[in-house]
Amino acid sequence: MKRIQTIDFVRGLVMLIMAIDHIRDLMYISTGLQDPTDLTKTTVGLFFTRWITHLCAATFVFLSGTSAYFSFQKQQNLAESKRFLLTRGLWLIVLEFTVITFAIWFDVQFRTFLFQVIAAIGFSFIILSFLLKLSPKKIGIIGLVIIFGHNALQGISLGQNPILSFIASLLFGGGLAQLPHSTMVIGYPIIPWLGIMLAGFGLGQFLEQPDRQKRLWQLSAGMITLFIVLRFSNIYGDPVKWSEQKDTIFTFLSFINVTKYPPSLLYVLLMLGISISVLALTEGMKNKFIDIVTVYGKVPLFYYLIHWYSIRFITIGLMFLQGYSWKDFVFGTFEFGKPKGLSGVELPMIYAIWFGLIVALYPLCKWYGEYKSSHPEKKWLRYL
Template sequence: MSDVRAHMTAARFDAIDALRGLVIVLMVIDHAREYSAGTGRVADPMQLSDVTPLLFAMRWITHFCAPVFTLLAGMSAGFTAADDHADPQHSDRGRAAHLITRGLVLVLLEFTVVHLAWTFSFVWPMRYAQVIWGLGVSMIVLGVLQHTPRLFRLLLGVACVAGHNLLDSWHPTEPALLHWLWAVLHDRQVMPLWGDLTVRTSYPVLPMIGLMLVGEAVGRWYARTAPETRVMWLTRAGALCLSLFLVLRLTNVYGDPHDAVFTGQALHDAMAVLNVTKYPMSFAFVLMTLGPALLLLARWDQAIPRWAAPLRTLGSVPMFLYIAHLYLLHATALLWAVLDGAALETFDFRTTIGGMPAGFGFPLWVTIPYALVIVLLLWKPAQWYAALRRSKRYAFTRFV
């Protein structure tokens, strides 16, 4: 690889990792908010009639996490494919096996390690199929489809992202297998497993599969395109996403199962436009979040700013930080409650998710400094794990 190409490769990965690192910080803020008091624990922090503008804004800014994570995961797969100059058939087999294995690992982690991080309980009866599950299933699908034409994968991805809202009114309940399948793909449901065990499909995966497939195509294009052309088209794509989002939301013609309701009050109407559906990610949701992400990626394509350099390290080990921050947030919240005077008998891990005592919670404004402290505590572990991954000493680091 020439020095110029090596520099271009390093620059593009710096931009990807920095963007992913920024999303990680937003993710920590979102999950830190789960331990705040009062309005921080409302059932739906985007319900305009029940929330303050501060809570709405704090929840809205974290909407970027899931779609950006998914797109960048697909792009990473695209980078690998574009940089592989071995025999194409052998490469397809190898990539397919790696993606399927990595996807299965993510699904397993969701229902074991991640589940325990949220509950701190071995007897909590509900399992949550959340973002790690969605990423895992999407990787498995991408792996299975590796032998199909690239154009087919791209078109299928676009159809899943842009077209799944056409199916919003379909809620099959019979036969049971179709009900289960649709709960996984499109309907957020609580489904029985056995005994008292249930699973909630928090992240229906159809739009995530689409984003993974689109991301792979973007990654292949990104890796083989001249810098100036990359920046131009990323900027155009980001502007197009935002423009289309505004058109769809202001007209309520398509793109989200819930129309924006306008009252003539400027703040309410602005929040109504931004209040789009996350579960599953609607077309409007994807446009709203990926537009700014693509514009920022274009801005950072050639070189990230100095202040964003730490984000590059965070973004290079996203799964490690995802797991670590959940355990650290939960453990420090429990310790906080003890220091705040909560009696030990009020910690109930059997009937209260997470075991937090009733009434515990810090003011909402504390969420951001609390989250930043967690990020700082994880900085050195992130550096250590990034070095461990680069060493390729252990095979498991290829999957986590």
């Protein structure tokens, strides 16, 4: 089955955008002092720097499901596909709580575990492996039921039992969980993100059709239209209502300021509506920009790992350049290692560092992509 380049392009695009948010987390001068989407404190530039990265996780998980669909169709082997999804899912979970956790917090004591997008994909792969006996259409419908229905479960309490509370947080709501010697931050509860992956799996059939560009435009238009209708009504789809603000611009920001943790219905409709429109727009398009961005999209996990460690070491170097010493670094729960006070850089420098980083990572991603494609006999490469 021929690889669909537009999937790699869109995946690469959102992964490049993702790096902006991680650089901002570690290097922005006011990180920890303000929420970029808090309309009472933010600026338009800071808001959009954060908001645009909302595209990333939803698209990444969605296209992971689509890629799983094409892998399954290529294999035409239920047992082998199930085994691969199971083992890759477990591998992603292990990576999340070891290699990635250390990159984020740089804490050798591992006092904080962040349950985020890679673990969510891992658990979703495992669950998807048990659903492969169903038709892609049925799997996609299950995903849509979860996406449209999980907001109705918000506010339901399972009581004060710590085990039930942990299970509810892990599956639906997210939050904090106290472990014996550390804290788990559940940012990506399993069920809502599973719904996004299953919907992506169902999309695979769309992409096999000769008129897929038309279908993608129709799907995108429908999703964005439904978002506007539901958001305007303020009735259902997001726990945070939009409201009139100090001016027209900030009222618009309130309207599009959807909830990512956990992903609300309106978040999914808006973000995936935009991403699917990009899929439609770039279908069949060929130019140098698409070729470059596609390089990153072909090696998503490889890029994800090296970009986190690159950002971490750049952050440490930046702090040293600003006159701080190693003893000034603060590590621990909810601490990224930054010194206390106004360390870091302003937004224009964040973007300059981001551009320099993605340029520097291009040769590595290109090399690995070529190595991976030229060595199909090395099965372990499918896991990285």
